[in-house]
Amino acid sequence: MYQIGNIYAITAIAVIGGGLFGFDISSMSAVIGTQQYRCYFNQMGVNDEGKCGGPKADVQGGITAAMPGGSFVGALISGFLSDILGRKRSIQVGAVIWCIGSAITSASQNIGMLVVGRFINGLSIGICSAQVPVYIAELAPPSKRGRVVGAQQWAITWGILIMYYMSFGCTYLDGPKAFRIPWALQMIPAIILFFGLFFMPESPRWLARKDRWEECHNVLALVHAKGNREAPYVMHELQEIRDMCEFERRNADVSYLELFKPHMINRTHIGVFTQIWSQLTGMNVMMYYIVYVFGMAGLTGNTNLIASSIQYVINVGMTIFALLFIDRWGRRVPLLVGATLMGTWMFGNAGLLASYGKPAPPGGIDGIAEQSWQISGAPARAVIAFTYLFVASFAPTWGPVSWIYPPELFPLRVRGKAVALTTSANWIFNFALSYFVPPAFVNIKWKAYLIFGCFNVAMFVHVFLCFPETSGKTLEEVEELFTTKGVKAWQTKVQYQKSRREEGGEVDMEKKLSYAQTQDSAEQTTAQPKTV
Missing domain, CATH: 1.20.1250.20 (MFS general substrate transporter like domains)
Structure with a gap:
């Protein structure tokens, strides 16, 4: 269809x-x-x-x-x-x-x-x-x-x-x-x-959780890159979702608690x-x-x-x-x-x-x-x-x-x-x-x-x-706001222009935290948060 x-x-x-x-x-x-x-x-x-x-x-x-x-x-x-x-x-x-x-x-x-x-x-x-x-x-x-x-x-x-x-x-x-x-x-x-x-x-996230990876990839390409499955931003989002699913498999399903x-x-x-x-x-x-x-x-x-x-x-x-x-x-x-x-x-x-x-x-x-x-x-x-x-x-x-x-x-x-x-x-x-x-x-x-x-x-x-600022930030960056000690809500800033550049193809994959790494840092109080 x-x-x-x-x-x-x-x-x-x-x-x-x-x-x-x-x-x-x-x-x-x-x-x-x-x-x-x-x-x-x-x-x-x-x-x-x-x-x-x-x-x-x-x-x-x-x-x-x-x-x-x-x-x-x-x-x-x-x-x-x-x-x-x-x-x-x-x-x-x-x-x-x-x-x-x-x-x-x-x-x-x-x-x-x-x-x-x-x-x-x-x-x-x-x-x-x-x-x-x-x-x-x-x-x-x-x-x-x-x-x-x-x-x-x-x-x-x-x-x-x-x-x-x-x-x-x-x-x-x-x-x-x-x-x-x-x-x-x-x-x-x-x-x-x-x-x-x-x-x-x-939602590509829901498809990924059901292990429908081809459909997930296709949706990301359709919405973000007019069908181009190899676009850098599409590949980055797909990897982030993979990391998320891997973390969930290691930590079981979540509840309201x-x-x-x-x-x-x-x-x-x-x-x-x-x-x-x-x-x-x-x-x-x-x-x-x-x-x-x-x-x-x-x-x-x-x-x-x-x-x-x-x-x-x-x-x-x-x-x-x-x-x-x-x-x-x-x-x-x-x-x-x-x-x-x-x-x-x-x-x-x-x-x-x-x-x-x-x-x-x-x-x-x-x-x-x-x-x-x-x-x-x-x-x-x-x-x-x-x-x-x-x-x-x-x-x-x-x-x-x-x-x-x-x-x-x-x-x-x-x-x-x-x-x-x-x-x-x-x-x-x-x-x-x-x-x-x-x-x-x-x-x-x-x-x-x-x-x-x-x-x-x-x-x-x-x-x-x-209330911290979340506009223009990726999921990893929002996660960092809450896992980095000492960040004051009134010190956070809008990152609109930065997000526009990344969506245009300027995605440095090596400098991105994986979703699973970010989640692990939230669980480990002794770990130092990594920089995005």
């Missing part, structure tokens, strides 16, 4: 798996404020204006959180699934599960059925979000790795935007059709993903916190519940929905900068700049709401309990502006880097399980925030912004002290 060899074409198809997450975010964000949804799943009765109150705040939190709850489980099992079936087939399994979940969700007759459908959707997202970055990272050369893995975040932003406008258009329909149709249509990208993967190569051993615990903590902090920025809260925020600022009905959609356009547009420049910027600088800017906008919103806002009438604005605070005039417009600036700060920084960084931290032999673990941390915090933010808006109101502002300050300090 014909196989696609262009890394950008491979990425374009694979990251549809990330787009599924985006579809889910905006399919919920666009409907939770509509009367069709709130009346069909109504638990709060009807107010004096004849408007339905919708699900209770904690129930709505549970409905929203069902997806990240399923994603947490899906991410954990994806490591085992990927090792057994391969990266490509595990993503295809995720696509099938997504279609099943979407069918149940779109046919939901009650809240329980909706929660089950969203949980199944979450299983799919957990698998795809964990394994798509691994799959792409194992195929991409170092100088393009950040760009192509970061495309997962861009796909998420496109999924959010497309689904939001699709859902917005359906709000003009009467009754349950307003939300059933968009929830059913979200199966289409999963179907495209499933069939598109048949024309893509498998391997990630918590002394030589691995530091990078495990960095990978896990990369995903945790990406949630604690507050971005997904903005995405899921933006209509509540703008409702507090005085926007209602379609005006609210249209204003909310602008942030999704900003999200798509600003992510482009990361795709173009992330390998030159590196990983540390975007994380540090992003944390600084997002903290600024969060504290700004908290200050505006506290200084110029006031409690909403009992029952919330328009009968929505989560809209428990109100602000108007110029301060309200400033809240909206700060919200847009927050999205513009997240999009080229923590958004793509949180997917790019974890696969770069780990050696190949543990990468599948390691990224599954780090991604599961993303989803369990997504679950917690999705569930608790609606009650937070009801109970602590504007103070929720203060909490997220403090999180952004904490992540800045953590990144500066502990």
Whole structure:
């Protein structure tokens, strides 16, 4: 069967798996404020204006959180699934599960059925979000790795935007059709993903582990050298994979416990916190519940929905900068700049709401309990502006880097399980925030912004002290960062130009560490690390 060899074409198809997450975010964000949804799943009765109150705040939190709850489980099992079936087939399994979940969700007759459908959707997202970055990272050369893995975040932003406008258009329909149709249509990208993967190569690392060396060699040549099996870079990569497999045969198969051993615990903590902090920025809260925020600022009905959609356009547009420049910027600088800017906008919103806002009438604005605070005039417009600036700060920084960084931290032999673990941390915090933010808006109101502002300050300090630069480095060089004593995170630099020269054919094979030698040095505390 014909196989696609262009890394950008491979990425374009694979990251549809990330787009599924985006579809889910905006399919919920666009409907939770509509009367069709709130009346069909109504638990709060009807107010004096004849408007339905919708699900209770904690129930709505549970409905929203069902997806990240399923994603947490899906991410954990994806490591085992990927090792057994391969990266490509595990993503295809995720696509099938997504279609099943979407069918149940779109046919939901009650809240329980909706929660089950969203949980199944979450299983799919957990698998795809964990394994798509691994799959792409194992195929991409170092100088393009950040760009192509970061495309997962861009796909998420496109999924959010497309689904939001699709859902917005359906709000003009009467009754349950307003939300059933968009929830059913979200199966289409999963179907495209499933069939598109048949024309893509498998990860060369997985093929090597199955002793399918000819196929491994062919994939490396196809992707890195337009089919030239004797290209220096192809031969170097093939030898590195051989060394890795030899090391694994001598050290048995790895388990999740391997990630918590002394030589691995530091990078495990960095990978896990990369995903945790990406949630604690507050971005997904903005995405899921933006209509509540703008409702507090005085926007209602379609005006609210249209204003909310602008942030999704900003999200798509600003992510482009990361795709173009992330390998030159590196990983540390975007994380540090992003944390600084997002903290600024969060504290700004908290200050505006506290200084110029006031409690909403009992029952919330328009009968929505989560809209428990109100602000108007110029301060309200400033809240909206700060919200847009927050999205513009997240999009080229923590958004793509949180997917790019974890696969770069780990050696190949543990990468599948390691990224599954780090991604599961993303989803369990997504679950917690999705569930608790609606009650937070009801109970602590504007103070929720203060909490997220403090999180952004904490992540800045953590990144500066502990997160080393991995951009442009080979797997051996990343390994050396963690095995060489005395290397400070803030002393590490981007090596973009060096990686470009090597991919162009300037590979000095004699000066490269073998993968097995590097791994052995990590195991032997008395051994001195070799220089790359």
